[in-house]
Amino acid sequence: MNKLQAMEVFVQVVDAGGFTRAAENMQLPKASVSTMIQALEGALAVKLLHRTTRQVSITADGAAYYERCLRILADVREAEESLSRTRLSPAGRLRVEAPTGIAGEVIVPALPDFFARYPDITLDLGCSDRPVDLIEEGVDCAVRGGHLSDSALIARRVGIVHFTTCAAPSYLNKHGRPQHPNELLQHRCVNYFSSKTGKTHEWDFTRAGERLQMPLPGQIALNDANTYMAAGLAGLGIMQMLNFTVLPYVADGRLETLLDDWTTDPFPVHVVYPQNRHLSAKVRVFVEWIAEVFSNHPGLRLKNAPPRPTPLQVAI
Template identity: 35%
Template sequence: MSKLPDLEALAIFARVAETQSFSGAAEALGLSKATVSKAVTRLEQRLGTTLLHRTSRRFALTDSGRTLAARAAQMVHEAEEAEAQALDQSITPRGLVRLAAPMSFGMTYVAPALPDFLARHPDVSIDLHLSDETVDLVGGGFDCALRIAALPDSSLTARKLRPIRRHLVASPDYLEQRGRSSHPDDLVRHACLGYAYLPTPNTWRFRHVTTGEEAVVRLAGPLRANNADALTASLCAGLGIAEQPEFIHWRDIAEGRLEVILPDWSLPEINLHLVAPGGGPRPARVAALMDHLAAVFTAPLWPGDTVGRRAPLAPASRLA
């Protein structure tokens, strides 16, 4: 006997017992009478017992048949309920969504974007995981994630939401004391504060926006952190220079605590992506949250944010 039960034959037998007729069961199930008869015969052979007595004029369940028919009918009922529940969840947003996001961006922008979504979808709950470390979506059981990076090829699907502009910044006091640089090579004389999750955490890479000249600087400084926000206090205290995304430093720039240096030199492009495991159609709860996040993060996020836009998004693409 195989390990799995013959569920198809059990379901057909349950309908035969219910209708007391092979032809009635065949009509109800949209099958031929021969298919129904063969399924019952297959089940009897598998179980090694007679389930019903049948002649051209008489149809009767045996004792074994009556016992099995009741269990089979319950099995079909539970399967129909499970299928209906799964279908309902695929149409109506309901259930838990596990979402991952970078720490600083998540605290400042993702978390405030969730109350409105949850108010509109009271049957959905969210498990928000914040970390600058790249999590394994599939291994960690996440439904989707926001990632700020130049994404490598993978089996994930990704939707680019916006570019993330980065600048080299320092406090005016620091620059008055140590001097303002005009070329990345000058940075070897400066204290450089590092971010641990850069693709090359010990170096900064630059390209001149006009000439295309490239420069690489090895970092030396008193502090490196695995969260970019953790560098802000040291920056404002005048301890050095750091590479920071605009969504972190825009307020400090606007209020004069920091200023952009080397504005004619660009850092490698990174983008905010909405990523999810590849596969078939997503549950309604996941699709609804992803659409909500896409709408939020393609709009302006802070005063003077010129990157945000309200425009139709390109469909998600597979990275592999």
């Protein structure tokens, strides 16, 4: 039995909560995973996991051994990287998740630079607005917008996004332009709902110390940035969209900004990754790279709020 491999498999089974998911994450047959765990328990003469037909749970001895395994495996990886070219030229498969809008508008256009720097990294980029369980789904790190609720993750704040209230001319020509947020109650709005809770997000507005937060009427609610934008462009209602994604549509006349003297609450953007894990070189360089990309992006940088989108700004 390869003891280090068995430790890796054991950690994966605990993190994934079962043999099937761990086998998928490690690209091993489920039978091999089960056999290695049995051999490890035999060598240690200790039961590490409770198994039932429905779930796998860790024993008290298993929990103690799990913590030791994490430290040992981290030390081994660090020793290997310090003696290899990995530190200078990270290599391997990297699994990253990012929100649809940020992935398409910011990350993907910048990737030629990333691959030029790190040609030996293979990237699997998942693009979705749903919350992803990093450990269960075998994700190395994720870009997340909004306030974080998962305390089991290490987070680095890398940017901030602002929103613009806007609508298609086809909608405004038919229904008119609101002059105050309260007038939105008489309009149709394109709403956004959480993939995790199903709850529709409320809208917020601030001006000169006055703050409004309210649910708004609408015939449609979506949970994906691309389809949300498509609904607004189709004239289905007024929407609030990421500032920098609105720019080209304002420039070509497909969208018009509204309530320009009101602002909305900005959302922080973080890169998150599981704690109790050694931060590998490939994850480390990606986190540093994405922080650099965001710091150079006018719509995401932390320091100054970006200007509101206008055709003039785009022309410049």
